[in-house]
Amino acid sequence: MPALLLLASALWLSQAPPAAPAPVKDSTEIALDAAGLTYTKLPGFYQLPFTLAESRRQTVYVRRAAEAYKSVGINEAFAICYESESEPTAEMLQKTFLRRFTIGGLVLEAPSETQPKWRIRYRLEITTKEPPARLKQMLSIVASTSDTLEKELGGSAAGDKL
Amino acid sequence: MPAWMLATGLAMAQAPAPPPSSTSSTSAQSIATPTEPPMKLLLDGTTLRYGTSSSGLSYTVLFDHPNNRKRIIFIGVKPSTIEDLAVHTIYTTVWTGNEPPSQDVMKKALLSTKKFGFFYLFQDAKSVWAIRFGANAIMGPTKTETLRDLIYFVNQVGEESELALSAPK
Numbered sequence: 001m002p003a004l005l006l007l008a009s010a011l012w013l014s015q016a017p018p019a020a021p022a023p024v025k026d027s028t029e030i031a032l033d034a035a036g037l038t039y040t041k042l043p044g045f046y047q048l049p050f051t052l053a054e055s056r057r058q059t060v061y062v063r064r065a066a067e068a069y070k071s072v073g074i075n076e077a078f079a080i081c082y083e084s085e086s087e088p089t090a091e092m093l094q095k096t097f098l099r100r101f102t103i104g105g106l107v108l109e110a111p112s113e114t115q116p117k118w119r120i121r122y123r124l125e126i127t128t129k130e131p132p133a134r135l136k137q138m139l140s141i142v143a144s145t146s147d148t149l150e151k152e153l154g155g156s157a158a159g160d161k162l
Numbered sequence: 163m164p165a166w167m168l169a170t171g172l173a174m175a176q177a178p179a180p181p182p183s184s185t186s187s188t189s190a191q192s193i194a195t196p197t198e199p200p201m202k203l204l205l206d207g208t209t210l211r212y213g214t215s216s217s218g219l220s221y222t223v224l225f226d227h228p229n230n231r232k233r234i235i236f237i238g239v240k241p242s243t244i245e246d247l248a249v250h251t252i253y254t255t256v257w258t259g260n261e262p263p264s265q266d267v268m269k270k271a272l273l274s275t276k277k278f279g280f281f282y283l284f285q286d287a288k289s290v291w292a293i294r295f296g297a298n299a300i301m302g303p304t305k306t307e308t309l310r311d312l313i314y315f316v317n318q319v320g321e322e323s324e325l326a327l328s329a330p331k
Contacts, residue, residue: 067277069311071307071311090265097268107275107280124298
C-alpha cells in the first residue's frame with residue numbers, strides 16, 4: 001500500500017506544471033543584493049539612490065555590462081557631478097581636470113542622441129568579484145565624492161538622471 | 163587580516179627564492195623581503211623589468227613602440243588611502259606643453275572614454291603642462307596578473323592617445 005501511494009505521488013508530481021524559472025541575476029546584482037543596497041534596474045545600468053549629509057541625495061549608476069581587458073574585469077560606477085547645456089569653457093575644464101583623486105577620476109561627456117547636455121562624471125571601476133561590503137563602500141565613495149564635486153562645480157547636475 | 167596583507171602574501175609566494183648565504187649583500191638587497199612595500203612585491207611577480215623614477219616617488223616600466231618610440235609607465239611607490247582602501251595610481255603622459263592645452267586638445271583627450279581609467283591634467287613644478295592617462299590598482303583585489311595587465315592597458319591607451327593628440331586635425 002505505501003508503494004502504491006508513492007507511485008501515485010510520483011505520477012502526480014510528474015504531471016505538475018514546471019516551476020517558473022527563477023530570474024537570472026548577474027554577479028553585480030547578486031553583490032548589490034548581498035550588500036543590502038536598494039537599486040532600480042534600468043536598461044544597461046543599476047541605479048542606486050544615496051542619501052548623504054545635509055539631506056543631500058546622489059544617484060550612483062553601475063554599468064551592468066562588465067568591461068574586460070585580459071585578466072581585468074570591472075563594472076564602471078559613476079555619478080553625474082556637473083551638467084550644463086553649454087559647453088564647458090577651457091578655463092573650467094582646466095580647473096576641473098587638474099583635480100586628482102585618491103581613487104577614480106573624471107570623465108567628460110558631450111551631448112548625444114540619448115542625452116542633451118554636457119556632463120562631467122566622477123567614475124571609478126569596481127572589480128567584478130568585489131565582495132559586497134567593499135562594493136557598498138566604493139559606491140558610497142562615488143556618491144560622496146560626486147556630491148562634493150557637484151557643490152564645487154555648480155552647473156545643474158541633478159544627479160538623478162542618466 | 164587586511165586585504166593588502168593577502169596581496170603581500172601572494173606576491174611573496176611568487177618572489178624569487180632567497181639567495182644562498184654566499185651571495186653578496188648587494189644582491190641580497192634586491193631580493194623581496196617582508197619589509198618591502200606590497201607594490202614592489204607585486205611588481206616583482208609580474209616579471210616586468212622596472213626601475214624607480216628620479217624622484218623616487220614612482221616605479222617605472224619602459225615600453226618600446228614602433229618608430230623608436232618609448233613610453234614610460236609610472237606606478238606610485240606609496241599608496242594613497244581612503245578609508246581602508248590602499249590605492250596606487252598607474253599613469254603615463256600623453257601630451258606635454260609649456261602652455262596649458264587648448265580647449266580642442268583637452269576635449270579630444272577628455273572625451274575619449276576608455277574601458278576604464280581616466281585622463282587628467284597636470285602641471286609640474288617647472289610649470290610644464292601635461293595630460294596624463296591613469297588607472298587605479300587597489301591593493302587586495304589587484305593581483306600580480308591584474309597589475310601586469312593594468313600596466314599594459316595604460317601603456318596601450320597612452321600610446322594611442324599620444325598619437326591621436328599629436329595628429330594634425
